[in-house]
Amino acid sequence: MARRQPAPARREGRRPLIAGNWKMHMTHLEAIGLVQKLVFSLTEEELDAAEVVVLPPFTALRSVQTLVNGDQLAIGYGAQDLSAHDSGAYTGEVSGAMLAALACGFVVVGHSERRSLHGEDDAVVAAKTQAALRHGLTPIVCVGEGLEVRQAGGHVAHCTAQLDASLAGLSAEDVTRVVLAYEPVWAIGTGEVATPEDAQEVCGALRSRLAERFGPDTAAVVRILYGGSVKAASTAGILAGPDVDGALVGGASLDADEFAKICRSAAGGS
Numbered sequence: 001m002a003r004r005q006p007a008p009a010r011r012e013g014r015r016p017l018i019a020g021n022w023k024m025h026m027t028h029l030e031a032i033g034l035v036q037k038l039v040f041s042l043t044e045e046e047l048d049a050a051e052v053v054v055l056p057p058f059t060a061l062r063s064v065q066t067l068v069n070g071d072q073l074a075i076g077y078g079a080q081d082l083s084a085h086d087s088g089a090y091t092g093e094v095s096g097a098m099l100a101a102l103a104c105g106f107v108v109v110g111h112s113e114r115r116s117l118h119g120e121d122d123a124v125v126a127a128k129t130q131a132a133l134r135h136g137l138t139p140i141v142c143v144g145e146g147l148e149v150r151q152a153g154g155h156v157a158h159c160t161a162q163l164d165a166s167l168a169g170l171s172a173e174d175v176t177r178v179v180l181a182y183e184p185v186w187a188i189g190t191g192e193v194a195t196p197e198d199a200q201e202v203c204g205a206l207r208s209r210l211a212e213r214f215g216p217d218t219a220a221v222v223r224i225l226y227g228g229s230v231k232a233a234s235t236a237g238i239l240a241g242p243d244v245d246g247a248l249v250g251g252a253s254l255d256a257d258e259f260a261k262i263c264r265s266a267a268g269g270s
């Protein structure tokens with residue numbers, strides 16, 4: 001069984017990160033089974049080479065925390081969303097403080113499903129990013145264009161504009177604590193994975209924009225993930241891009257064997 005190990009530094013200090021966004025799947029009992037199977041499928045060396053994170057629904061976080069901490073498992077976990085507010089009369093919301101109390105390391109912010117289904121604009125995403133940082137959580141800030149924007153050739157401008165707005169109000173030091181995820185909306189849950197060149201083009205442009213706004217030293221340490229129909233078979237190609245530091249995986253993260261293969265591929269194995 002793989003237990004916690006110190007993380008090595010790779011790619012100018014950027015350790016590959018594979019995060020499994022379970023979306024609205026898995027009860028807390030199913031979550032325990034999935035995490036156990038995942039961790040037992042991976043070796044210590046693989047979990048040392050790539051950082052593996054699961055992002056269950058809120059209702060499963062406590063169970064995952066108990067399992068990961070109790071067995072000292074070498075994976076991280078976090079949430080799929082948080083409130084921009086720290087406390088108050090916000091029925092149904094969950095604060096960064098509550099996630100921090102469950103020892104979450106990560107939280108997704110600005111996923112396209114939150115943007116489109118819950119009307120979250122860039123100002124909300126920026127406020128949530130700041131809330132995550134206030135509570136010591138690593139926000140995984142998502143950007144990505146829809147099909148029409150892609151077909152019109154506006155994807156780079158669209159994503160860099162989302163980056164600018166989503167990171168509004170942050171210092172360069174704050175930005176070093178952020179993970180970005182490029183998720184083209186047309187590739188999410190569609191089976192339509194971007195090519196490695198598509199992923200690198202936008203991830204590279206995001207890093208260049210970070211360098212312009214926050215300086216090259218900050219840009220060099222921020223991890224940028226690709227997300228959108230990632231499968232084990234496509235992982236190595238996608239991660240070959242020099243600016244692609246990992247993957248935000250949806251559907252394939254619900255299958256322990258497939259997700260373990262993705263993590264193994266990111267760790268440099270086959």
Ligand SMILES: O=C[C@H](O)COP(=O)(O)O
Nearest residue numbers: 021188189228229250251
């Ligand atoms: O957060 C994950 C993305 O929405 C990708 O989902 P998918 O791998 O099911 O396309």
